[in-house]
Structures are given as structure tokens and as C-alpha cells.
Amino acid sequence: MADRLTTEQEAALRMGARADAADPDNGTWSRRRSQDVKGAFDIIVTYQKGEQLCAGHILHSDDCDRIISARNAVPALLAELTAVRAEKAALIEAIESIRRAHEKPHGGYENILPDVMEAAGPAFALAKEMKGNG
Amino acid sequence: MADRRLTAEEAAALSAALPHATPGRWTLWAIGGRSADGLYRYGLCVSGERHHCVGTAYGATDTEAKANATVMLLWRPLVEELEAVRGERDAALALVGRMSDAIRSIGVAALNWDSATRVSDVLDAVAAARKACEP
Numbered sequence: 513m514a515d516r517l518t519t520e521q522e523a524a525l526r527m528g529a530r531a532d533a534a535d536p537d538n539g540t541w542s543r544r545r546s547q548d549v550k551g552a553f554d555i556i557v558t559y560q561k562g563e564q565l566c567a568g569h570i571l572h573s574d575d576c577d578r579i580i581s582a583r584n585a586v587p588a589l590l591a592e593l594t595a596v597r598a599e600k601a602a603l604i605e606a607i608e609s610i611r612r613a614h615e616k617p618h619g620g621y622e623n624i625l626p627d628v629m630e631a632a633g634p635a636f637a638l639a640k641e642m643k644g645n646g
Numbered sequence: 647m648a649d650r651r652l653t654a655e656e657a658a659a660l661s662a663a664l665p666h667a668t669p670g671r672w673t674l675w676a677i678g679g680r681s682a683d684g685l686y687r688y689g690l691c692v693s694g695e696r697h698h699c700v701g702t703a704y705g706a707t708d709t710e711a712k713a714n715a716t717v718m719l720l721w722r723p724l725v726e727e728l729e730a731v732r733g734e735r736d737a738a739l740a741l742v743g744r745m746s747d748a749i750r751s752i753g754v755a756a757l758n759w760d761s762a763t764r765v766s767d768v769l770d771a772v773a774a775a776r777k778a779c780e781p
Contacts, residue, residue, distance in 0.1 A: 636746050
């Protein structure tokens, strides 16, 4: 089981991925140009969204590409993680619903079926929808 | 649903980007301050072992450097959590499928109500569901 990101970590990650972006949604970070001033700043990173271009961080070359790749991937990763967490939670709730229906006093197996079937309906519909979208 | 899923190639590229990173073991050191080249920097190392530093994040300001360091520190745990949650989601989906099969079969069996073994299928599925729901 992987360690879970805390809320604070997620927020920090989101901020880090978007730092310096004037309009942080749907843009892309990339190398703009190399610079060799007094051997100090190697690369200027830019953020582009449509025609809008703004200069961003000034990075050393060592880990520049890694940082750019990670920053560009973070929004999609967080969005997918949020979606998959929600899917899992919905499925678990559906399973729990079936379990609760099954645990109710029924007075005989023949009486279990209607309740369980009723609880199972939404779960099966959810599973069918998720398989259709997967 | 997410608007966009990472491709296998993207996931592989991300996983390769920081090969030494172990979730939960990384930390920052050499906090803040401009170095001789005028940049702010954060070193990334295995916790408590400075000589194992395997990455550095830079920025024109301390805030920028820290933002870059944050991304480097946390994206791998993010990828690993996503993979884990995907697996949990898929397991839950498979479990619902099992329950669907079991309940469908008991429904068919109920027509002539020779259902003792079919009921055990449902009980097994519910027991598995309960176990899957345990924290």
C-alpha cells in the first residue's frame, strides 16, 4: 500500500506545479531558451497557454527537465487520482449497501433476495458504467 | 471521471525521472539562501543522509525553489498512490462483479428454490466484500 498524500501535501504539490503561472489552468511549462550569463542562470522556463507566454522560473540545467516533466504531469495526476478515489469510494459504498441489506434480519433465505437485489441494482449499474468508461 | 488519463508511456517516463526517490524517505536540506550563482536552491536527499543527495531544485527566489522542490519530492508518492488506488478501485469493481454473478445465480435458482449452494455463493461474496471494506 502506498503512503497516502496528506491534504497539505496535495495543496503544496498543486501550488508547486502552478507557481508563477499567470493563468494556471491547461497551460504547459517548457524550456524557453538557454542563457549563459556569468555562468549563473542556465535555463529560463516558460509557461504557455494559447498565445500567452510568460517567463517563469530560472532553473539550473541539472534537474530542469525532470522538474518540467513533473510540473506538467501533476495536474493530470491529481485530477485522475481524485476521480479514481471517487470511483473506489462509490464502489465500496455500493458493496457496503449490499452487505447491510444482507445483514438485515430476514427470517429466511428466500426473504433475503429482494433486499439484496434492490441494494445491488445501483452497484451493478455503477460497475457497468465504469467498465463502459474504462 | 478525469478529463485525461496518463498514457503508459507518460507513466513510465515519470517513473524513470527520479529513480532514487523512495516515498516517505525524502526530505529537504540546505534550506534557502542564495548561492554564489545567485540562485536559491533546495537539496533533495534521503532522509538523514546528506551524502545521498541525488537532486537539487533551483529557483530565482526562495519560493520558486521551494515550489520546484515540492514537485520533485511529491510527484512520485502521487504516482504511487494513484497506482494503488487504481488497484483498489479495480479490486472493488471485480468484487461487485462477483457479487453480481452470485446474486444473479441465486435469482435463477430461486425460481425452483433449490438454493442452498447458491446462497453460500452470496455469503462468500458478502464476506469478501466485508473484508475488502476493512480499513
